[in-house]
Amino acid sequence: MKKSTLASVISSALLASACGGSSTNPQTGTSSYTLKGTVPGTLIEAYCDDGSTYSVTSTKNGTAEHPFEIKLPTTLACRIVMITNEDDAENKVITPIKFIDVDGKASIAVKSSADSVDVGHVDLSMTRADMKADDNDDGVEDKPKEVTVDDGTLTVVVKANDPLDKDNDGIPNVYEDDDGDGVPNHDDDDDDGDGIKDIDDNDHDNDGVPDDDLDGDGIKNKNDVDDDNDGIKDKYDDDDDDDGIKDDDDDDDDNDGIKDEDDDDHDDDDKRGDDQNLTVRTAKKFTLPTTYVADATGGRQLTAQCAQCHGTNGYSVGRIDSLSEEQDEIVEEMAEMSRERNDHIMKAQAKGYTAAEARSISNYMRQIVSKYGRK
Amino acid sequence: MNRRHFIKWTSVGIASAWGLGSLSMARAAQPFKVVVMGGGFAGATAAKYLKLWGGASVDVTLVEPKTTYHTPILSNLILNDSISPAKLGMNYDTLTGQYKVTHKANKISSIDPTEKRITLDDGSTLTYDRLIVAPGVDFKYTNTYDVNKVPHAWQGGAQVTDLRRQIETMPSNGHFVMTIPPSPFRCPPGPYERACVVADWLNRNKPNAKVIVLDANPDIVVEKESFGARFSQYGVEYHSNVKVTAVNSDTKTVSVSGAPRASYTAEVLNVIPAHKAGASALLSAAGLLSGDWAPVNARTFESSQVSDIHIIGDAQATGVPKAGHIANSEAKVCAEAILNSLHGKPNNSAQKINSACYSPVSATEATWLTGTYSYSDSTKAWIKVNPSFAAGPPSRKHYREMFGWSSNLFSDTFA
Numbered sequence: 001m002k003k004s005t006l007a008s009v010i011s012s013a014l015l016a017s018a019c020g021g022s023s024t025n026p027q028t029g030t031s032s033y034t035l036k037g038t039v040p041g042t043l044i045e046a047y048c049d050d051g052s053t054y055s056v057t058s059t060k061n062g063t064a065e066h067p068f069e070i071k072l073p074t075t076l077a078c079r080i081v082m083i084t085n086e087d088d089a090e091n092k093v094i095t096p097i098k099f100i101d102v103d104g105k106a107s108i109a110v111k112s113s114a115d116s117v118d119v120g121h122v123d124l125s126m127t128r129a130d131m132k133a134d135d136n137d138d139g140v141e142d143k144p145k146e147v148t149v150d151d152g153t154l155t156v157v158v159k160a161n162d163p164l165d166k167d168n169d170g171i172p173n174v175y176e177d178d179d180g181d182g183v184p185n186h187d188d189d190d191d192d193g194d195g196i197k198d199i200d201d202n203d204h205d206n207d208g209v210p211d212d213d214l215d216g217d218g219i220k221n222k223n224d225v226d227d228d229n230d231g232i233k234d235k236y237d238d239d240d241d242d243d244g245i246k247d248d249d250d251d252d253d254d255n256d257g258i259k260d261e262d263d264d265d266h267d268d269d270d271k272r273g274d275d276q277n278l279t280v281r282t283a284k285k286f287t288l289p290t291t292y293v294a295d296a297t298g299g300r301q302l303t304a305q306c307a308q309c310h311g312t313n314g315y316s317v318g319r320i321d322s323l324s325e326e327q328d329e330i331v332e333e334m335a336e337m338s339r340e341r342n343d344h345i346m347k348a349q350a351k352g353y354t355a356a357e358a359r360s361i362s363n364y365m366r367q368i369v370s371k372y373g374r375k
Numbered sequence: 376m377n378r379r380h381f382i383k384w385t386s387v388g389i390a391s392a393w394g395l396g397s398l399s400m401a402r403a404a405q406p407f408k409v410v411v412m413g414g415g416f417a418g419a420t421a422a423k424y425l426k427l428w429g430g431a432s433v434d435v436t437l438v439e440p441k442t443t444y445h446t447p448i449l450s451n452l453i454l455n456d457s458i459s460p461a462k463l464g465m466n467y468d469t470l471t472g473q474y475k476v477t478h479k480a481n482k483i484s485s486i487d488p489t490e491k492r493i494t495l496d497d498g499s500t501l502t503y504d505r506l507i508v509a510p511g512v513d514f515k516y517t518n519t520y521d522v523n524k525v526p527h528a529w530q531g532g533a534q535v536t537d538l539r540r541q542i543e544t545m546p547s548n549g550h551f552v553m554t555i556p557p558s559p560f561r562c563p564p565g566p567y568e569r570a571c572v573v574a575d576w577l578n579r580n581k582p583n584a585k586v587i588v589l590d591a592n593p594d595i596v597v598e599k600e601s602f603g604a605r606f607s608q609y610g611v612e613y614h615s616n617v618k619v620t621a622v623n624s625d626t627k628t629v630s631v632s633g634a635p636r637a638s639y640t641a642e643v644l645n646v647i648p649a650h651k652a653g654a655s656a657l658l659s660a661a662g663l664l665s666g667d668w669a670p671v672n673a674r675t676f677e678s679s680q681v682s683d684i685h686i687i688g689d690a691q692a693t694g695v696p697k698a699g700h701i702a703n704s705e706a707k708v709c710a711e712a713i714l715n716s717l718h719g720k721p722n723n724s725a726q727k728i729n730s731a732c733y734s735p736v737s738a739t740e741a742t743w744l745t746g747t748y749s750y751s752d753s754t755k756a757w758i759k760v761n762p763s764f765a766a767g768p769p770s771r772k773h774y775r776e777m778f779g780w781s782s783n784l785f786s787d788t789f790a
Contacts, residue, residue, distance in 0.1 A: 200771045277778035278449070278462055280785045282469055289430035294720035295711075304424065304707040305727055307787045308700050309780050312427075317790075318782030319775070343767045345731065345743045345776070352729060352747025352763030 031074040033112045037119035038065035040126055043086040046070060047164055047172050048078040049109075051217055051224030057086075065121055077109040077157040079164055079172050082145075084126045089187065091139075093125045098144035098170050101156040108144055108170050109162060114153035122147055138177040138184045144170035163218040173218045174229070178205060185216055283315035284372055299364030302357055313368050315375070325374050327365035331358040406434045407717045410493060410503040412483050413653070414439030414467060416448075416699035417688025418509035420706035420788045426474040429714045436477040436501060438493070442466060444789075445532035447562065448699045449781055451569045453535050454528075455576035456543075457738050460536050465789040483654075486661040488681045505713050508663065509688045509706070510653030512561050512697065515667075517648065520624035525644045529561065541643045542573060548583040549642035554619050554629060556649040557591040561689050561697045564744055566647060567595055567602040568734035574609035575737040586610070587641070589617040589634055591649070598734070598766045601742045605769070622646050650697075652690035668692035673756050674722065675712035676705060685709050695748055695757050696730050703788050704728040726750040728757060733777035741774040743767040 035046075039058050046054040052073070058066035072078050080099075085092040099119075100106045122145070125131045133142040159165075164172050174186045179193030185204070189197050192206035203209065204216045212220045215229035295301065303314060306323060310316050314323030323330065335358070338350035353361075407429075411422045414437055422437045429435075443464045452458040470476040481495040492502045514527060526534035526541075542551065551573055555566040570588045577584040586609065594615055595602050606613050614634045621630040627644040630637060651667035652658055662681050663669045669686040671678055673693045676685045687709050688702035695701055705728055715722050731745040746764035748757040767773055 196771065277775070277782070278458070278785070279778075279782040280465065280790050282473060282790045283786065285473060286427060288426055288475065289428070289432075292429050292432040292714055292718050294715055294718065296721075296723065298723040298725060300428070301707060301711050301723065302727060305704055305729055307707075308703050308729070308784045309731065311783045312423075312787045316779075316783055317786045318779035320779040320783055338762075343770075343773075345745050345765075345767055345773075348745050348763050348765035349729065349731070349747060350763075352727065352749075352760045357725075357727070 032071040033074055033114055034069050034116040035072055035080070035112070035119065036067065036069040036116060038067050038121045039082060040064060040084055040124050041066055042068065042124060043083040044068050044070055045081045045083065046072055046078040047081070047174065047217060048073060048076040049164070049219075050076055051215075051219035051229075052076070052226045053217075053229050054078075072112075074111065074113055077111045077159075079108045080110070081172060081175060082122065082124055084124050091128055093128060093131055094140040094175055094184065094186075095124050096141065096144040096171050096175060097122070098146050099154060099156050100146055100148040100150075101154050102150045102152045103156075105156040105158055106146065107156045107158045108165060108172070109157040109159055110154055111157060112154050117149060117153045118151075119147055119149055119154075136177055136180060137182050139182075140171060140175045140177070140184050142171075166218055174216060191216055277319075279317050281317050283311050283317045284313065286313060286372070295364075297360055297363065298357075299360040302353070303361050303364045303368075306361065313372070314365050315372075322375070323361070323365050324369050324372070327362055327369050330362040330365065331355060334358045405432050407432065407504045408434050408436070408502060409505045409507065409713060410501055411435065411437045411507045411509065412439075412493075413509035413511060413688070414441065414444050414478075415509060415511050415688065415702065416446075416784075416788050417511075417702035417706045418507065419444070419465075419467070419470060420703040421507050421509065421687060421710050422476045423470055423474050423788070424707050424710040425714065426476055428711060432718065433714065434477070435475075436479060437467065437470065438479045438481055438483055438495065438501075439467070440480055440482045440496075442478075442480055445535075446699065446785065447529065447531040447535075447565075448784070449777075450528070450531045450535045451565070451572045452735060454539050454542060454569065455572045455735075455738055456539070457735070460532075463531060465785060467789070469790040483657060486657060486684070488661055488684060491683060504683065504717060506684045507706075507709065507713070508654075508658065508669070508684060508686045508690065509702070510658065510690050512650045512689045513653045513655050514648040515651055517619055517621050520622045522624075524624040525622055525627060525629075525646050527647045528645060529565075529647050538643070538645060542576070545581070545584065545642040547581040548585075549581070550585045550587060550639075551577065551643045551645070552587045552589065552629065552639045552641035553645040554617070554631075554647060555588065555590040555592065556647050558596055559694075559697055560647070560650045562732070563597045563696055563698070564602070564732055564734040564742070566590075567598065568736065569645075570611055570613075571602060571605045571609065571734075571736040572738075574605075574611050578609055585612065587612045587639060588614070589619070589629070589631055589639065590615045591618060592616070598742055598744055601736065601766065601769055605736050619646060619648070650689075652686075654690075658686075658690070665692065674708075674726065674750055675716070676709040677712075685713065693757050695728065698730060698732060699788075700732060700784055701728060701730040703784065704730070724750075724752055727760075729763075731780065733773060733780050735774060735777065736769045739771050739774055740769040741777045742769050743773055743776070 042058045044056050054070055056068055056070040058068040060066055080097040082095045083092055096108055098106055098108050099110045135142055166173055175184045177184045178191050181193055185191040191198055191204045194206045204211055214221055214227045217229055221227045309320050310323050316322040334350040337346050340347055409425055411418045422435050425433055425435045443466055446463045453460050467478045471478050481497055483493050484496045485494045492500050494500050526538050528534040528538040574586040588611055617634040618632045619629055628638050628640040629646055652669055658664050663678050669690050670692045671686050676687050678684045678686055687705045689697035712722055727747055727749055729747040733741045733743045735741045744766045747760045749760050751758045
């Protein structure tokens with residue numbers, strides 16, 4: 001799952017600051033511990049149970065052993081991946097780490113209740129030629145490197161079915177190379193090689209079953225606190241799907257083409273699969289007036305002009321937002337949408353209406369909602 | 376006194392109108408009678424919104440011979456077997472049940488604008504305070520031929536299913552030839568969308584088949600960038616400025632001028648003839664037409680030639696696009712204007728209507744095209760709000776959005 005351009009910008013910004021030894025860390029409010037050690041010049045990444053990701057680059061100190069510190073959440077098991085030559089797509093070497101703890105248990109998933117864990121020096125291959133084994137030539141070591149931490153600070157978590165490592169080979173899903181093109185999923189903008197870019201693909205493994213897992217890390221979006229694996233948790237991330245459209249303007253924050261709650265069967269595996277997505281029904285039974293009341297504000301007519309896409313009186317039957325659920329945000333949203341740089345149809349439509357007209361629509365929708373409710 | 380002035384004068388003073396003993400004025404009491412001719416996107420929406428807003432103050436009768444209306448919108452997806460034809464069949468059950476619209480499954484055989492009365496094909500009559508005419512389009516055939524053999528498939532329903540059958544059974548190295556009529560025609564992206572969808576299907580299923588598009592227009596009318604790129608990608612042979620001069624349905628040959636060849640013979644021939652207002656003989660007899668279309672007051676869609684008759688949808692001549700989405704849009708403006716007029720209320724001066732369309736270009740991708748129009752008091756016309764006019768490139772995301780759009784458009788119209 002290769003990052004979009006915007007994400008690349010963010011990542012390089014993080015990398016730039018990471019050279020100074022800073023890192024993306026668990027956001028405030030969660031307890032954390034520090035995993036530290038030394039490595040050759042390396043990017044260290046962590047993939048945790050809730051779908052969150054953390055990263056840091058080691059600090060140059062004039063020796064071959066660069067120190068690093070990365071803060072990780074205390075309560076979640078995380079998997080550590082170390083990458084040398086990380087800025088060189090052709091030559092980078094990716095090494096997942098399997099830890100062995102004081103009890104002799106081994107796993108790529110670890111956690112700690114200590115303040116800090118020192119893993120000592122981790123010697124990593126710096127070039128593809130030095131790799132231990134890479135049968136599929138994707139730059140990822142075929143077997144994780146084993147690192148022993150036997151001082152009791154680190155707890156290995158052995159999982160029978162690790163969602164982040166579905167085939168249990170010690171290589172996290174994001175560093176598998178599903179389509180065998182020599183580019184691991186993490187760096188591949190089309191993980192399954194089906195010709196559909198990951199950002200548009202709701203079925204990264206091409207098994208015909210929608211996986212609702214934008215970043216392909218194994219944690220479904222609804223359970224994933226960082227849907228796009230950009231290191232910024234969704235609740236802090238104003239662009240969850242990394243499509244370059246800010247969530248406020250993106251009717252589809254996870255970029256699967258549909259809102260999660262409406263996500264029933266959009267798998268494209270059946271030639272008539274989308275047939276089911278045409279829904280013609282009455283969203284709401286409205287009371288017919290006993291006498292005619294003219295609307296001098298114009299809000300009724302303007303709102304009716306939204307109904308072709310948003311449903312009669314703003315109650316949508318399809319995957320488009322109901323105005324009845326955002327009657328107070330219409331003015332702000334239309335203003336925002338008209339300014340965005342994207343190919344959303346509402347960006348164009350929003351420019352067709354004045355702020356006064358948007359207020360008029362909002363006022364009319366408040367009347368409708370007060371009478372018929374939000375849904 | 377001409378009739379227009381008469382009506383305007385009487386609407387100022389109902390009491391004096393009673394005194395005149397005019398039959399039409401005697402009927403101008405609640406509930407008002409509105410008859411809607413045609414149950415497509417324009418007519419069905421008008422009927423629904425007249426009752427949604429007018430309620431018990433208005434009796435609405437929808438005269439539409441069909442009990443199931445097959446939408447032309449999305450019907451190109453029948454051609455690549457992406458949607459079942461039945462899925463596009465709309466009924467009037469919600470309009471009659473929930474919205475208390477009376478549906479008469481008849482054709483109108485004549486309109487008497489003086490007596491404000493229509494006669495149905497069963498001989499019965501209906502009087503109206505206002506008549507909404509929404510007949511859609513009809514075709515200007517170059518000559519008589521068998522449309523079962525050379526379907527236009529431009530009004531949804533059986534002809535589309537026929538065309539699908541022809542495409543499905545054509546030889547693997549066969550030719551699909553379609554002609555695009557001169558503007559204005561219904562659904563400007565539609566023919567290009569069709570060519571793309573069919574070519575994409577043939578490329579995957581009959582890769583040796585050939586698609587040839589003969590366009591009467593000087594260029595691709597809308598979304599040229601998207602459709603042009605797909606034509607190249609799919610290997611569609613496209614010729615512009617091609618005039619159809621004759622069609623032979625027995626040999627499936629179309630004679631043309633302006634193309635590399637004088638005639639094209641195809642295993643599957645899809646001629647979409649030039650358009651005119653639907654039910655044109657009826658409309659012409661009622662004095663509603665000027666040329667091929669019906670001129671109207673753009674703000675109310677009332678005929679500029681005949682009082683108390685409004686024309687909405689593809690048949691009216693305001694110059695906005697002819698398509699289902701904007702027909703629904705016009706219907707709401709018309710419905711409110713009629714209710715205001717019947718109840719003696721003023722119309723708001725400012726008004727907006729909009730057009731939007733998603734076009735599939737393959738079995739998985741679609742484009743969109745949209746724009747908003749503003750009513751201008753000074754020019755008495757619908758004027759483009761230019762920044763709102765835009766097109767979206769083909770994508771899977773837009774393909775999925777297409778079903779959100781059509782679900783709401785169909786439901787807003789028929790349910």
